[in-house]
Amino acid sequence: MKVDRLVSIIMTLLNKERIGAQELADMFEVSPRTIYRDIDAINMAGIPIRSISGVGGGFEIMPEYKIDKNVFSTADLLAILMGLSNLSNMIQSDELVNVLAKIKSFIPVDRAKDIEIKKNQINIDLSSWSGNRNIQPYLQMIKTAIEDYKQISFGYIAHHGNKTVRTVEPYQLVLKSSHWYFYGYCYHRNAYRLFRLSRMSELQIEQKTFVPRDYQQPILDFETIIETMQEEIKIRIHKSVLDRVLEFCTCDHFLPDGDEHYIVDFPFLENEYYYDILLSFGDKCECLEPLHIREKMKQKIQNIAAIYKDIHL
Numbered sequence: 001m002k003v004d005r006l007v008s009i010i011m012t013l014l015n016k017e018r019i020g021a022q023e024l025a026d027m028f029e030v031s032p033r034t035i036y037r038d039i040d041a042i043n044m045a046g047i048p049i050r051s052i053s054g055v056g057g058g059f060e061i062m063p064e065y066k067i068d069k070n071v072f073s074t075a076d077l078l079a080i081l082m083g084l085s086n087l088s089n090m091i092q093s094d095e096l097v098n099v100l101a102k103i104k105s106f107i108p109v110d111r112a113k114d115i116e117i118k119k120n121q122i123n124i125d126l127s128s129w130s131g132n133r134n135i136q137p138y139l140q141m142i143k144t145a146i147e148d149y150k151q152i153s154f155g156y157i158a159h160h161g162n163k164t165v166r167t168v169e170p171y172q173l174v175l176k177s178s179h180w181y182f183y184g185y186c187y188h189r190n191a192y193r194l195f196r197l198s199r200m201s202e203l204q205i206e207q208k209t210f211v212p213r214d215y216q217q218p219i220l221d222f223e224t225i226i227e228t229m230q231e232e233i234k235i236r237i238h239k240s241v242l243d244r245v246l247e248f249c250t251c252d253h254f255l256p257d258g259d260e261h262y263i264v265d266f267p268f269l270e271n272e273y274y275y276d277i278l279l280s281f282g283d284k285c286e287c288l289e290p291l292h293i294r295e296k297m298k299q300k301i302q303n304i305a306a307i308y309k310d311i312h313l
Contacts, residue, residue, distance in 0.1 A: 005030075006038055010047060013061045020058035132198045135180055139173065141203055142182050146170045151206040152184075157199040164188060168195070169210045176220055183218045194218050232265040233293055238284040245285075248277070268293070275300060 005028050012019060012027070021032045028035070039049050039059055048062040145152045153167045168184040175181075180197040192215060232253075237245055239260055253265045268274050270293065278285060278297060287294045 006042055006045075009035075009038055010042060010061075013049065013059060018052060018056070018058045018060040024059070134200070134203070135197050138197050138200060138203050139180060141205055142170050142173060142197075145205045146173070148205075149209045149212060151208050151210055152203060153206055154203040155201040156195060157201075166195070167206070168193070169213070171212070171215055172218070174218065174220065183215075185213060185215070192216075192218070230267045230269055233268045233290060234288040235264050235266045235278065236286045236288055237262050237264055237281065241281050241284040244281065263288070279304075 008028065009024060012024070021035045024035045025032045039051075043049055049059050050062055051057070051059055142152065144150075149169075151167055152170055153165065156164050156166050158164060165188075167187045169187075170182055170184040172183040173180065174183055174194065181194050182197065183192065183194050185191070186193040236257060239262065242254075242262065245264060245266070249264065249267055255263045257263045275296065278287060279300060287297045
């Protein structure tokens with residue numbers, strides 16, 4: 001007997017004066033006999049439901065019994081609805097749909113319009129503009145595997161393009177800096193690992209289940225560590241890439257250089273990722289100092305130019 005079905009029946013009865021057993025059975029895709037057992041369970045839990053026989057009969061919560069729908073403030077309901085609505089845009093499930101319906105049933109009629117207006121003032125869309133089309137179906141599959149304690153297997157592209165095949169116990173989905181990851185115990189490494197969904201392929205849910213382990217939450221906040229490792233380099237940028245550079249530093253890092261350019265104290269770690277960031281600005285960015293980073297940028301640009309030196313038909 002599913003607790004979520006019992007709660008859904010209660011919420012349905014709160015919003016309808018009376019409903020028949022067959023209608024409830026059709027709604028929850030169970031037999032009328034199951035509905036009668038559910039009603040008995042709800043009665044035993046202390047919520048008085050009575051049965052009315054005859055034409056127009058059915059189940060109803062006794063009029064004397066009241067649940068205070070004002071237990072949530074407008075701010076409470078707004079916060080819950082915003083969080084669930086925005087999450088359901090990316091992770092679709094019957095559970096989220098049911099929970100949304102239940103929460104909405106708590107909204108008094110006189111506050112419904114105000115809450116709906118405020119809910120629409122912030123829209124968080126977790127889906128990407130374009131890109132890897134596997135992300136959303138993989139989210140659904142991993143969520144299912146986590147709930148059912150089933151192992152998953154997949155191909156994974158690690159650093160430097162190395163491809164491996166992994167079998168993992170999945171424990172947690174993670175959204176970090178607009179990218180989806182999942183955290184699990186990897187049999188290939190015999191350790192917990194964080195996997196980025198965009199680097200996965202050929203994901204499969206295995207039939208083999210696992211006994212959940214006690215695990216520590218993944219470390220997701222590296223801000224303090226990165227700040228101690230970062231250095232500031234000077235770059236000169238054209239105003240046309242100003243909006244993109246602002247993704248990495250604040251306005252107080254910028255000093256105007258004429259009408260069209262800025263000198264920027266740019267936070268930098270000396271690795272391929274940060275060199276690629278500078279290269280992504282193309283000819284609208286020049287590294288001024290330190291000299292060794294400027295020289296390495298020149299070498300990378302020459303290597304790119306060499307690829308395009310000859311025309312291949």
